[in-house]
Amino acid sequence: MSNRPFFAARVEMFIDRRAEQFFRSLGWTEQVIPYTAYGDDGFARVLARVVLSPTFSETQLGKVAEEFLARRGWRNFLNAACVHARYTIRLGDAEVHGTTDRGGYVDHRVRNHGSEPGWVMATVESGDSSAQVPVLVVNPDATVGMVSDIDDTILTTMLPRPFIAAWNSFIRTESARQAVAGMALFYDAFLTRHPGAPVLYLSTGAWNTHGFLRRFMRRHRYPEGPMLLTDWGPTNTGWFRSGQEHKRMSLLQLSVDFPHLRWLLVGDDGQHDPDIYSEFASANPHRVLGIALRQLSPAEHVLAHGTTEPLLEDEGPTPVPVVRAPDGRGLLQMARERFGLL
Numbered sequence: 001m002s003n004r005p006f007f008a009a010r011v012e013m014f015i016d017r018r019a020e021q022f023f024r025s026l027g028w029t030e031q032v033i034p035y036t037a038y039g040d041d042g043f044a045r046v047l048a049r050v051v052l053s054p055t056f057s058e059t060q061l062g063k064v065a066e067e068f069l070a071r072r073g074w075r076n077f078l079n080a081a082c083v084h085a086r087y088t089i090r091l092g093d094a095e096v097h098g099t100t101d102r103g104g105y106v107d108h109r110v111r112n113h114g115s116e117p118g119w120v121m122a123t124v125e126s127g128d129s130s131a132q133v134p135v136l137v138v139n140p141d142a143t144v145g146m147v148s149d150i151d152d153t154i155l156t157t158m159l160p161r162p163f164i165a166a167w168n169s170f171i172r173t174e175s176a177r178q179a180v181a182g183m184a185l186f187y188d189a190f191l192t193r194h195p196g197a198p199v200l201y202l203s204t205g206a207w208n209t210h211g212f213l214r215r216f217m218r219r220h221r222y223p224e225g226p227m228l229l230t231d232w233g234p235t236n237t238g239w240f241r242s243g244q245e246h247k248r249m250s251l252l253q254l255s256v257d258f259p260h261l262r263w264l265l266v267g268d269d270g271q272h273d274p275d276i277y278s279e280f281a282s283a284n285p286h287r288v289l290g291i292a293l294r295q296l297s298p299a300e301h302v303l304a305h306g307t308t309e310p311l312l313e314d315e316g317p318t319p320v321p322v323v324r325a326p327d328g329r330g331l332l333q334m335a336r337e338r339f340g341l342l
Contacts, residue, residue, distance in 0.1 A: 028052040030082060030127035035210050037122065037135040038200065038226040040258065044113050044135050046089050047226075048106040049207065050082040050126045082126065091115065091122035091135065100126075103231050105207075117196075119224070136226050138198045142261060144289055146190055147254065149267040150203040150213065153294055154183045154222060179220040180294060182328025187223050189332050190264060193341075198261075199225035202250050204243030207231055244272050251280045255287050262287055264341065266331075268294040269324070278318045285319040290341050292334075295326045 035047040081104030089096050089106075092113035100106055106124060117139035121132045138145070148154060156178050191197060201213070207229045217224065230246045254263070265280070265288060267273030274293060281288040321341070323334035335341040 026054075028054050028080070030085070030129040032087075032124050032126055032129045032131035033210075034124065034131040034133040035207065035229075036214070036224075036226040037133055038138065038198065038257075039110070039113070039135055040138045041115075041117070041140055042111065043257075044091055044110045044115070044122065044137065045257070046091065046106065046108050046110055046122050046124065046133055046135065048087075048124045048131065048133055050085045050087060050100050050104045050106065050129075052080045052082060085126050087124055087126040089122055089124050092120065105231065134224075136198060136224075138258065138261075139196050140260075142194075142196050142198065144194050144264065145198040145200065145258065145261045146187070146264045146266060147251065148187070148199065148201050148225075149273055150201055150205060150227075152180075152268040152270045152296060153266060153273075154180055154201075154220075155216060156180055177216055179216075179222075180327060182330070182332070183294070184221045184328065186266075186292075186328035186332045186335075188221075190341075191223055198258075199223045200254065201225055201227045202247055203227070203229055204246055205229050244276060247272075247276050248280070251276070255284060262289045264289045264292065266292045266294075268296055270296045278322075281318050281320045288320045290321040290323070290335070290339060291318065292331045293322065293324045294328075294331065295324050297326065 029052065031051055031053045033049045033051060035049070037044060037046045039045055081102070082100055083102050083104065085100045085104065087098055087100060087106055089098070089108055089110055091110050092115040094110050094113040096108060096110050098106070098108050110122070115135070115137050117137050120135050120137055122135050124131055124133055187199065191199070201217075205213070210227060210229060213227060214224075216222075228246075228250045230243065251263075251265075254261075265273075265277040267277060274291075277288075277291045277293075281291060321339040323331055323338055325331045325334050
């Protein structure tokens, strides 16, 4: 059997290489886009992307255009991936080198960095560009953590799910997005009970929404945390990436990266979170504190998957506590009453 990537992946890389050559000829320059990363005292998983972007003028018109493009997400698409570009990462005592993948992404594990627990900065350099990447170094004394979904869990759009990314990226201003009532309070109560616990956000959303999501979370007082998003498009084995598989594999990777942590899994009942979380908890009951699911309204269910009811009426028996409520305050009350989690 051939080890060559799937046909669509090879076509994508061919197009990206030609696009990179063309835009370099127009004077576009390399830009390192940083993504929040995570690790512990032994490793750090540094995430970023290297792209070519146009250089905006320093005139007032240029600044206005820059603001418009950035805040509505247009600039995320005004770039070309730097395929197999060389990069250097510096973090604490460590310096490592590598090359981006065919989408221009950096996903590099840095060993023996010697950084103290808490938020630290890694530097990613490629060509003439560099960026500071925030890295959460988890305290080795931590025993619990939280993994949270994003869309319909901490923010709501009231749009059909297939259109959310396009609407957020091209049309809507960031200030128009709505936070789910009480969810920030729920997360704050969790961290009050478990100070120093890491909070990670796991979503099927695209990496180009990363900057918006960080600003949204700060504006609505959600705890800062690394995000594990995905890149849409062909993979080495098929035409499109599976969002469900992305979540399953990410949960498995977190269980390997942090074998001493037990996780509170937070999501919603609009798509496949109940099934994915129950499956993970059934296979790893000692690794899960509990599951908290936000219940969508009938209208939200229609927009999420086309019916007024959850996709899964009953995900079956789960060996860990499960609470459900329509908002964060309800989840907090249920968690306190049912199993004293918070």
